[in-house]
Amino acid sequence: MRLTINGVPRDVPAGDHETLLAVIRERLQLTGTKEGCARGECGACTVLIDGRAAYSCLTLAAGCADSAVTTIEGLGRADALHPLQQAFIEQDALQCGFCTPGQLLAAAALIARTPRPSEDDVRVALSGNLCRCGTYPKLVRAVMQAAEMMRAEP
């Protein structure tokens, strides 16, 4: 099947029953996307499908043929961070970091649709992304900061 991941079209020999998460991680070896439950409960596998946040563990890869998929590897680069990544670092909105890729993409989807989010908007947008380390207070601050940084950008 043909998938467009982070702007690059790729032909993947995957079965029709395989989830987007399995294809991204196991077949394409893009391991930044995490598996925390594989049953739509934790948000660690969150990616963007056509700009919307989605649990890749509940998404069939075959259904994404006509979509643009963004994973954490496509959000920003180490030498050109996305404002959200910058804000997460500055606010220390991560501890073990396992939930972090999913949090970042859920937040990216929020800011794309709501450039001026309230703190409650952030809570709603991230409510499907568990963080057992308890970075929640700093997640709120980081997303608010990133939204502001992005509004300030030309």
Next chain:
Amino acid sequence: MSAKRFVTTQVEVEGRVETKIVEMPSRSPEPWGDDADLHVVGLRAQRMDALEKVTGQARYTADVQLAGMLHAVVLRSPIARGQVTEIDFTAALALAGVSDVLTLGDVPGIRRDGVQLFDQRIHYAGQPLAAICAESADVAHRALGLVRMTYESEAPVSTPAQALATDAPKVKPNGNTPRNMPKVSKRGDVHAGLAAADVTITREYRTPVALHTAMEPHGAVAEWVGEQVTVYESTQGIFNTRADLAAEFKLPLSHVRVIKNYMGGGFGAKNGASTAAAIAVALSRKLERPVRCIWDREGEQLDAGNRPATIQRVTLGAKRDGTLTAIQLDATIPLGIGGWQGGPGKFYHEMYACENVETRETFVYMNTSAMSSFRAPGHTEGAFGLECALDALAHELHMDPLALRVHNHAARDQVQDRPYSLKRLRECYAQGAEQFGWEAHRASCAKQSSSSRLRRGVGVASQIWSAGGGPPAYATVRINPDGTIEVLTGAQDLGTGARTVFAQVAAETLGAKLGDCRTVLGDTERLPFASNSWGSITTASVAPAVRVAAEEARERLFEAASGMLGVEPDQLESRDSLITVLGEEKSLTFAQVGRKLGDVMIIGQGSRGPNPEKTAISAFAAQFAEVEVDVDTGRVRVLRIVSAHDSGRILNPTLAESQLEGGIIQGVGYALFEERVLDERLGLPMNPTSHDYKVPTIGDVPVIEAFFVAGSDVVANHVGVKGVAEPPIIPTAPAIANAVRCALGVECLEIPLTPWRVLGALQSS
């Protein structure tokens, strides 16, 4: 004649006191006191591995992909007690891509929590019975669905009452409790203390089985090459894991290499070689291919440890003025099929001043999965009982619960009758109460209308936790020819920030730029020993070793530089990686010295010295909670938590505060939602998923103001640090329960405080 190189010292980990041999460090630096002139230590420096984590480049265990790697999944028992009669793998093995199965005969002598791996006798639901290995995880999972199994099931032992009944079926060959139950511990005469009391209260508290629910499940990747095996494991202790696997597979320690670079949380459940690691190692040896074995979420919730439930019957006696005359605890702690005896009793012995204390703990085996350490094991449970009982006593005495706590402040460690290295709990009470607005809040709660639907309440609880760490721990500090610095130590960073704070200590000691320092952790083959990251001991154990190593390196660097500058080493000082001659213009950067030295390396070695003799080293905190309770629905909302902590010197306040917030949030979950629900007839956990087992989400988090009461603990160690990770969870549940009592005027004796429990308490009042 030099002093002895090897001596012994006491180290306390999660309430267990051990005598350890310690190698005396090459030097014992002057402690960094409150007035020490420090530049890098104490900075709110950014987390060093944050970049890897926000870009998805940080490689966790399940992300390790090796050429030719196979994937193993585990067949688990669907029943809690019985006997497997037959497992038929024919159809599973016939599936294309399936490599092999691993069964009992492949893993002789490998045990977890006292149970033989793949035992066909079933001891608990979720017990591993076999593993299937395939070319992909997908195929392995499909093969699992093709396995046919028959078994005979028996009625399980699911409650302590069943386990302790005279005609109970045996859970373990030697009976349903460990030997010598109950475990009794006492000082003074509790009966005399109760007789001397003006007021006594008795309550029975219950706490639930709580599941760690780390976002990253247990797992390992193993690869045999020749006679050696390399194991990537999500573990809090690489050296413990190495020792476990070497013993189980009868290998020399040098033939087992354990690597853990990043891990997605542990919280106490990942302290040694996991079952997954044993399976991966055994399969990799058998099939001569790398093997990955990762628990799925259900396996993680069923079979990866838990905080055991407790039933705590508490009696307190006090004088009219609040002076405690007796503390008595009779507790039952169902461990499951195994685990260690981490009970609530110790908290009762050490939190408050009292001459007469007696605790009885009965640990019980049942047909459920084994307990394991979970963030402040024992104390988190014990604090719920004692801190709630203290509130009930305060109510009985018409005293402010905070005043009652301050009144019974323990000046010394009464368990071993010794002083504390430093105890700033009084400051925690004072500064926490001030920040919270304790007096004003209590007054306004007292005034609220008893007919309103939403009621506010405030509560307080205190905490103590041994947090001194200790030896052995080693570190190496290496200065490269370009002036960059590596700090090498076999410790782990669980998300705590250990990498960052060790670099800060090295940079401080060397007078180096923090940005030039990098910490390397998590590899048994390449790094000197450091112990498990458990019991909040990592920083207090390893940071002093890093400081010694860096001092040694600095001494060598200065000797080299002094020759180049034509002065004596003691005329030199350094800051921001620049070495200057005191009172002169001459200087050299670390890089300039390094370049001149070429490949002559500057290496410093450091070790952790002994703990001070006859001294208790503990972290303390006072925590305040404000809640709002809906009396119609029984829903409790935590509005605000203020937590004031004494953990000695704080190396990096930002990272330490992150840990406080995380601990408090886990405490909110423990207080309000988290509970493994067991079908007692079948012995089956009903909620082994992260949906049905409720951990806090971002919407459940109150306003949290967590801070440290300033002060270096120079008696504890020469860096002045104590542990941070576990203390914040200890007082959260009782502070919240006490706030609920304040709001409703009704005591809730059992957590989690789910709506139906709150409504039940309201109804029965």
